[in-house]
Amino acid sequence: MRLNGARVLLTGATGGLGQALAKALAEAGASLLLVGRDRKKLAALAINLAGEGRAIATLAADLNQPADVARLAEEAGRFQVDVLINNAGINAFSLFGQQDWGCLADVLETNLAAPMRLTHALLPQLQSRERAAIVNIGSTFGSLPFPGFAAYSAAKAGMKGFSQALRRELWQERADGRIEVIYVAPRAIATSLNTPAVNALNAELGSKSDSPEAAARQIVAALAAGRAETCLGFPERLFAWLNGVAPALIDRALRPKLAVVKRHAR
Numbered sequence: 001m002r003l004n005g006a007r008v009l010l011t012g013a014t015g016g017l018g019q020a021l022a023k024a025l026a027e028a029g030a031s032l033l034l035v036g037r038d039r040k041k042l043a044a045l046a047i048n049l050a051g052e053g054r055a056i057a058t059l060a061a062d063l064n065q066p067a068d069v070a071r072l073a074e075e076a077g078r079f080q081v082d083v084l085i086n087n088a089g090i091n092a093f094s095l096f097g098q099q100d101w102g103c104l105a106d107v108l109e110t111n112l113a114a115p116m117r118l119t120h121a122l123l124p125q126l127q128s129r130e131r132a133a134i135v136n137i138g139s140t141f142g143s144l145p146f147p148g149f150a151a152y153s154a155a156k157a158g159m160k161g162f163s164q165a166l167r168r169e170l171w172q173e174r175a176d177g178r179i180e181v182i183y184v185a186p187r188a189i190a191t192s193l194n195t196p197a198v199n200a201l202n203a204e205l206g207s208k209s210d211s212p213e214a215a216a217r218q219i220v221a222a223l224a225a226g227r228a229e230t231c232l233g234f235p236e237r238l239f240a241w242l243n244g245v246a247p248a249l250i251d252r253a254l255r256p257k258l259a260v261v262k263r264h265a266r
Contacts, residue, residue: 001083001224002131002224003025003029003220006030007030007033007055007079007081007082008025008030008083009033009035009076009084010034011086011088011118012035012089013035013045014042014045015087016191016193017137017189017191017212017216020212020213021087021216021219022049023048023049023216024213024217024219024220026051030083031054031079032049032054032055033057034046034056034058034059035072036060036088037061038060039058042060043058055079059071063110064113069117069118070121073125081126082129082130082131083133083134083223084118084126084133086118086135086137087137088110090106090110090111090193091152091195092106092149092151092152093148093149093197093198093265094148095147096151098265107152108155110155111152111159112156112158112162115136115159115162119134119166127178129178131178131179132180133180133182134166134179135184135219135223136181136183137159138156138160138184138185140186140231140232140233140237141156142156142158142159142160143157143160143231143241144236144250145243146254147261148261148262148264163181163182163183164183164229167180167181180228182226182228182230183228184232185229185230185240186215186219187233188208189209189211189212190210191212197264198264201260204260210232218232
């Protein structure tokens with residue numbers, strides 16, 4: 001996908017990864033429709049990104065609200081969006097049995113149902129473009145589910161399945177050069193999405209984190225190259241593959257870590 005001149009709708013634009021993605025896309029020459037819940041943060045980000053020959057627009061919206069999704073679809077049509085990046089997401093680290101169902105439902109709604117709803121609303125527009133792309137931001141946990149992150153892992157696994165199914169459904173259109181469905185699964189990213197408990201867990205387990213800027217560069221590169229699926233980071237990429245072919249090996253590898261997870265989850 002050629003990014004110079006592309007018109008990108010980016011959700012979760014005011015988060016750590018979202019801001020880094022917005023900057024990387026703007027530097028590549030894309031015009032941006034930035035979406036988030038915080039109107040003031042969106043306005044500040046738009047001012048920072050404004051540049052010659054580049055359109056920057058913002059829309060404050062709650063993607064869990066169907067009316068806001070409908071309003072965003074109308075604005076996307078006016079902006080002539082040809083790239084949708086489903087980046088908005090939340091996390092919730094705790095043992096499944098100790099979490100409030102409302103919190104679990106929010107994780108599932110925000111990370112899976114909302115991006116599916118938005119994609120469904122924008123799909124007719126994207127199919128009408130000469131070239132278009134849908135980028136779904138997943139997680140290593142979508143292929144390597146982890147204790148303490150049951151709902152998040154389930155939502156990201158769903159995002160991966162949704163991406164694969166939609167890609168195959170649109171295969172003929174993609175072969176015609178019209179639309180691409182791209183799934184990118186980052187490993188841990190050092191943003192405020194991580195609570196102190198998550199940071200402490202990662203430190204004790206020796207889990208590596210990428211900076212938002214490093215992750216954004218790789219996501220933008222995957223979009224530019226049209227790579228259908230990208231899993232970021234090593235050895236996370238290897239472990240995710242192993243979990244697909246020999247999950248019992250991962251079960252045994254994670255079992256000794258459970259006590260650490262439980263301690264931090266409390």
